[in-house]
Amino acid sequence: MKGIKEVRNRIRAVDSASKITLAMQLVAASKMKRAQDFAIGSRPYLLRLSEIICCLSEKKIQKSMHPFFLSRENKKRCIIVVGTDKGLCGMLNNTLFKSIPEGDMSFISVGRKAMQFLSQSKRPLIASFSINDRVQYHEVLGICEFIGKLYLDARIDGVEILFQKFINTLTYRPLLQRVLPMDGFYDVFNQMLKSADLEPEYFQRDPRGLLFEPDIKGIIDHIARIFLKYNLHQVFLEAKASEHSARMVAMKNATDNAESLSQELKLEYNKARQYAITNEIIELAVSAAESS
Amino acid sequence: MKKIEMAITVEIITPNQVICSEEVSSLTVDTTMGEIEILPMHRPLITLLEVGSARLKLPNGLIKTIATSSGILKLENDRAVLTVEEAVNVHGLCVASSVEEARILAKNALETTVMRGNLEQNELERLEAKVRSELTKRLSK
Numbered sequence: 001m002k003g004i005k006e007v008r009n010r011i012r013a014v015d016s017a018s019k020i021t022l023a024m025q026l027v028a029a030s031k032m033k034r035a036q037d038f039a040i041g042s043r044p045y046l047l048r049l050s051e052i053i054c055c056l057s058e059k060k061i062q063k064s065m066h067p068f069f070l071s072r073e074n075k076k077r078c079i080i081v082v083g084t085d086k087g088l089c090g091m092l093n094n095t096l097f098k099s100i101p102e103g104d105m106s107f108i109s110v111g112r113k114a115m116q117f118l119s120q121s122k123r124p125l126i127a128s129f130s131i132n133d134r135v136q137y138h139e140v141l142g143i144c145e146f147i148g149k150l151y152l153d154a155r156i157d158g159v160e161i162l163f164q165k166f167i168n169t170l171t172y173r174p175l176l177q178r179v180l181p182m183d184g185f186y187d188v189f190n191q192m193l194k195s196a197d198l199e200p201e202y203f204q205r206d207p208r209g210l211l212f213e214p215d216i217k218g219i220i221d222h223i224a225r226i227f228l229k230y231n232l233h234q235v236f237l238e239a240k241a242s243e244h245s246a247r248m249v250a251m252k253n254a255t256d257n258a259e260s261l262s263q264e265l266k267l268e269y270n271k272a273r274q275y276a277i278t279n280e281i282i283e284l285a286v287s288a289a290e291s292s
Numbered sequence: 293m294k295k296i297e298m299a300i301t302v303e304i305i306t307p308n309q310v311i312c313s314e315e316v317s318s319l320t321v322d323t324t325m326g327e328i329e330i331l332p333m334h335r336p337l338i339t340l341l342e343v344g345s346a347r348l349k350l351p352n353g354l355i356k357t358i359a360t361s362s363g364i365l366k367l368e369n370d371r372a373v374l375t376v377e378e379a380v381n382v383h384g385l386c387v388a389s390s391v392e393e394a395r396i397l398a399k400n401a402l403e404t405t406v407m408r409g410n411l412e413q414n415e416l417e418r419l420e421a422k423v424r425s426e427l428t429k430r431l432s433k
Contacts, residue, residue, distance in 0.1 A: 038308070045307045048375045052338060052366050206336040206368050213325050213339040222340055222364065226377075230307055 004276065007269040011262060018258030024088070025251035031133060032169070032244035038135070039166050039234075039241035046234045049227050053182065055210060056220065065217050067152055068224040071181050077105035078126070078147070078156040080179070082163035082239045083114030085130060089243055090250035092172065093117070096164055099174040106156065108147070110236070126150075133244075135236045137229070144229050151180050163235050164242035170249060172242035179231060182224070298332035300367075302348055304358055304374045311358060311379045312348075319372055320347040321365060336368040345382070346374060357382040 081100065083093050093113045106124045109115040115128040127146060131139050150156045159180040164172040212219055299315040319330045322344030330337075341363045348356040363376030 041309050042307045044310055045305050045375060048303075048305055048366070048373050049364075051373075052364060052375070055338065055366070055368075208335050210336045210338055210368070213323060213337065218324070218340055219338055219364065226364075233307065 004269065004272045007265055007272055011265045011269060014258050014262045014265060018255055018262060021251050021254040021258060025248055025255055028244050028248035028251055032241070032248045035133070035237070035241040035244045036166065036169075039237040042230075042234055042237055046230055049223065049230065052219075053223060053227065056216075056223070065220045066224045068148075068180060068228065069182050069220070072157045074158040076155070076157045077103070078108065078150070078159050079105055079176075080108045080110060080143070080147070080159065080161040081114040081118065082161065082235065083109065083111035083117065084239075084243045085112045086247075087113065088250060089247040090253075092164060092243060092246040096162065096174050099162060099176065101176070108143075110143070110239075131236050131240075133240060135233060135240060137233065140229055140233045140236065144232060147180065148228065161232070161235055163239040164246075166238045166241040166245065169245045172246065177235070179228065182227065299351065299370070300330060300332055300334075301371045302346075302374070303372070304346060304360065304376065304379050306376055306379050311381060312356075314348070315351065316348040316356075317351050318349040320349075321345075321360075321374070323365070330367060330372060332370050334367055334370075338364065338366050341365055341374065341376060346379075 079100070081096070083096060087093075097114075097117050100123075106126050107118050108126060109118050109128045110131055112130065115125070118125045129139070129143050147156075147159050151159060158178070160176055161179050162174065162176045165175040166172055299317055300319055301313070302316050302319055303313045304311040317332075321328060321330070322342045324340045324342055328339075341360060343361050344359075346358045346360055348358065350356060359380045359382050360374065360376040361378040363374060366373045366375075
């Protein structure tokens with residue numbers, strides 16, 4: 001049996017660790033609530049923008065109007081990997097990094113963990129961005145301009161984004177989503193629209209046909225600019241919601257483990273204490289018997 | 293003859309939240325081509341919105357104004373969706389009503405405090421009387 005002092009020191013260490021993890025759990029819980037509200041609250045906006053793109057795609061008129069809609073042969077792929085800045089969030093980053101496809105492609109990292117992983121695995125990393133918890137528009141705009149320019153200069157032929165899609169507090173799924181060009185994922189939009197719990201009459205098309213004001217080109221230019229920005233914004237919000245949920249769950253598990261460990265150690269401590277007391281009593285009894 | 297009620301469902305959506313979703317009898321918006329008023333049975337339309345305001349005429353005749361930034365309006369099957377980057381419900385920002393509300397709140401707060409003060413005073417007197425009667429009982433024994 002270990003010494004009393006040693007066990008006492010371990011109990012103290014475990015208790016202080018559990019206090020820290022509890023504090024981190026509470027911080028993550030408050031951040032999680034905010035991030036989840038943002039992620040869920042901004043979904044309808046993107047959904048409605050997607051719906052407008054669907055209407056445009058039905059017309060098959062947009063193809064030549066904006067380079068973002070123009071499909072090309074995807075020779076030079078580029079993948080944006082959205083990781084976290086800090087650790088202590090369970091298996092979130094590991095499961096994400098396992099989903100990175102193999103092959104000849106370049107990478108852009110968002111978050112310190114993604115940057116570390118991509119550089120350590122010697123993948124061609126062309127840029128590394130960081131997004132704070134608030135997911136501000138100017139940060140998103142920087143990334144948009146960067147990939148937009150690369151795409152327009154034909155240095156890359158297609159952009160995809162890999163992130164943890166937020167489903168609920170305990171579930172997040174790695175998702176590889178096409179960002180540019182915006183041509184091949186109308187089916188995805190349609191699925192998104194159908195899964196969004198809208199009434200069937202919402203999809204009924206008016207036979208009179210759509211009228212575009214001022215002209216289709218103006219609308220397509222506007223949509224191309226806005227959609228890229230808010231699509232990325234939504235992705236980052238979802239990734240942040242997943243991150244804070246994962247961290248909250250990881251810290252809760254750590255706190256629970258620390259508490260059960262502390263219980264076990266306390267039992268061990270009490271046993272050791274009792275053993276020492278019993279020994280002392282026996283010694284006293286023996287010495288009393290000897291002296292009499 | 294039965295009166296057919298016609299209305300347009302208007303949704304104003306920003307990246308942060310759904311600002312409003314309601315049935316209106318007409319909708320006036322500022323587009324890049326100028327101001328347009330949309331009535332039920334309007335032809336399906338997709339148009340660019342200018343920074344300005346959306347005026348919603350509610351079925352009870354009231355007009356609700358919502359300030360919007362630039363964006364897109366899609367209208368189909370009497371369902372108008374305004375996807376804008378920013379929107380503020382001007383109706384909710386009515387200064388006069390908020391001042392009046394603040395005044396009523398303050399008045400209520402004062403009244404409840406006074407009432408509570410009275411109650412405490414009464415309670416104190418009752419307790420004092422009880423103590424006095426107990427004391428006289430003890431002394432008389």
